[in-house]
Ligand SMILES: Nc1ncnc2c1ncn2[C@@H]1O[C@H](COP(=O)(O)OP(=O)(O)OP(=O)(O)O)[C@@H](O)[C@H]1O
């Protein structure tokens with residue numbers, strides 16, 4: 103133990119060790135006051151790394167002669183607020199991940215790498231100094247509304263407005279360069295200057311819709327209180343106008359000079375959603391998602407931290423976005439699996455949103471048409487307030503769901519005759535039809551008609567998917583690709599045929615059947631090019647008759663007014679999945695896809711094709727709806743003690759060969775059982791150890807995978823056992839030979 107009068111810096115470092123590290127202050131005394139949340143550069147082993155100061159201590163367990171000084175304090179003010187540090191440390195604790203690594207991941211990449219915020223200069227735009235009004239007249243004549251809008255904004259800022267601020271209003275660089283060419287504006291670089299979001303007047307650009315009575319009640323419930331912490335489930339059927347409630351709740355928050363954080367699923371961040379926010383508000387809206395460069399991400403992060411952006415819209419990792427004056431957190435489509443991080447710190451940002459709301463003492467809204475069973479259960483037990491929007495907004499009516507029995511039917515491109523008829527009718531009426539198929543590629547696999555050989559991935563327990571454009575075989579689990587063989591490698595027959603349907607094949611067949619109609623395919627393959635998605639969405643919005651064929655990408659969050667028919671091909675397979683969440687997820691997906699039909703003034707129909715029309719859960723979903731299905735599923739979960747009526751941790755191990763991975767989990771199971779015994783964590787309320795067992799997909803990416811489940815009725819014993827277990831696992835020599843991980847509240851059990 104050593105005592106140090108100048109203080110000891112306790113620092114979180116991005117390393118895999120489950121502890122914090124002690125350093126002395128840097129030799130050259132920093133000019134800034136040492137406060138938690140500053141970044142510090144320190145020597146670690148034989149390199150220098152960036153960490154975050156957690157606390158100042160007087161003594162250390164490290165002997166005085168072993169303590170090293172930090173190299174440099176990187177910031178003058180903390181990059182992480184006290185609340186965000188608490189959030190990150192809670193995340194590390196709850197998800198049993200090393201604190202340093204968790205904390206560092208809460209920062210944008212450039213800050214992790216030690217980027218110097220002190221030397222920052224920003225790009226600004228201001229009216230040209232030798233502006234002549236001919237240029238203005240020319241612009242007015244040019245009928246370029248977006249340029250006109252940008253020009254008016256810049257004109258209101260004689261001292262310049264930053265490129266970043268302009269971007270958050272939706273004005274990108276090329277447009278600004280155009281204004282520059284016209285001689286209207288000029289750009290300059292200078293030290294950052296900030297304009298607070300509430301200094302933009304008025305706050306609203308366009309007026310809100312008149313709410314229906316359910317929306318009105320929901321809005322009042324959310325904003326009437328003192329804006330302190332509350333958790334609300336907004337359960338609104340598809341098209342019920344949840345987004346309008348969010349918009350108006352946000353307007354209220356902004357008027358109190360507070361900011362809003364809206365989380366959306368990775369796939370839900372549609373350009374229309376963003377456009378809707380930018381049309382409504384006259385404050386900068388900052389958008390954070392995986393497609394940004396490091397610089398763009400940092401800029402957005404800073405705009406939120408400094409209070410320049412009034413609204414932050416972000417996917418999962420945005421839950422750690424710093425806010426100058428937090429006012430509300432909204433998690434849209436809260437049931438979506440993309441909120442759960444599947445590697446490194448396996449957090450659920452929906453669950454973190456609730457914890458953050460508590461820390462910041464602000465309301466949290468979880469919205470969905472198909473809430474997760476966890477969230478529904480929380481509202482049944484009154485932990486969350488429950489608000490329902492049971493009607494579609496405006497004049498739209500709920501879509502009518504029909505089951506199509508495909509047994510004994512001749513399908514074309516996977517589509518039943520009755521569905522084809524309906525597509526034809528829909529097109530004749532001048533509307534659009536949407537065909538949903540959860541399989542991209544041409545066909546799920548390729549077979550030999552002669553000997554029955556199927557083409558398998560060499561690295562995974564999976565078939566290769568056949569793709570036609572360009573022609574190849576592709577593993578969707580490990581990305582392995584190969585050419586299409588000319589003959590069967592088993593019997594040399596040249597009769598190889600595709601098995602089953604993929605979006606490419608359905609698109610091809612529909613294009614043959616409806617040669618005069620445009621068939622638009624929307625999946626990850628067809629949307630790979632940069633502007634492809636936006637271009638296709640624009641085509642759909644034109645409203646001309648069309649058939650849309652797509653995967654999940656098309657299913658969620660979109661508002662296509664001309665779609666009046668939805669055909670769901672084989673979505674019910676998930677009801678038979680081995681995963682205990684299979685039925686829940688399938689029910690949600692079917693309803694989300696169905697929800698795309700009839701969202702405007704024309705009623706919608708939904709055909710659900712199935713080979714198992716008698717399936718009870720499918721029947722419940724169609725005839726009684728999601729409320730009844732979710733009640734049944736909750737009863738089942740309760741009777742067998744599965745989440746949300748129990749808590750789970752999944753310990754996974756994988757290696758090139760089975761033996762070390764399996765042995766590691768056998769050791770883990772034994773250690774777990776010893777801890778249960780010694781610490782008295784067993785019994786009916788205690789921890790159950792299940793496994794080890796092979797993972798449902800035993801081989802993936804060339805590795806053999808095993809699972810061990812730990813389960814308990816309450817959280818506490820499970821976490822107490824993990825606190826004891828995990829440090830022991832780190833000491834197992836096998837731990838270094840294999841890959842292993844802990845997943846708390848696991849969602850993906852494959
Ligand atoms: N009070 C209202 N009056 C008229 N139209 C409304 C009203 N509220 C919402 N709408 C319109 O109804 C449509 C659907 O609303 P919105 O997108 O907000 O629904 P949602 O519940 O978020 O949908 P989903 O969950 O299916 O994506 C939109 O076009 C919206 O402009």
Ligand SMILES: [Zn+2]
Pocket residue numbers: 559560561562564577578579580581582803
């Ligand atoms: Zn593979």
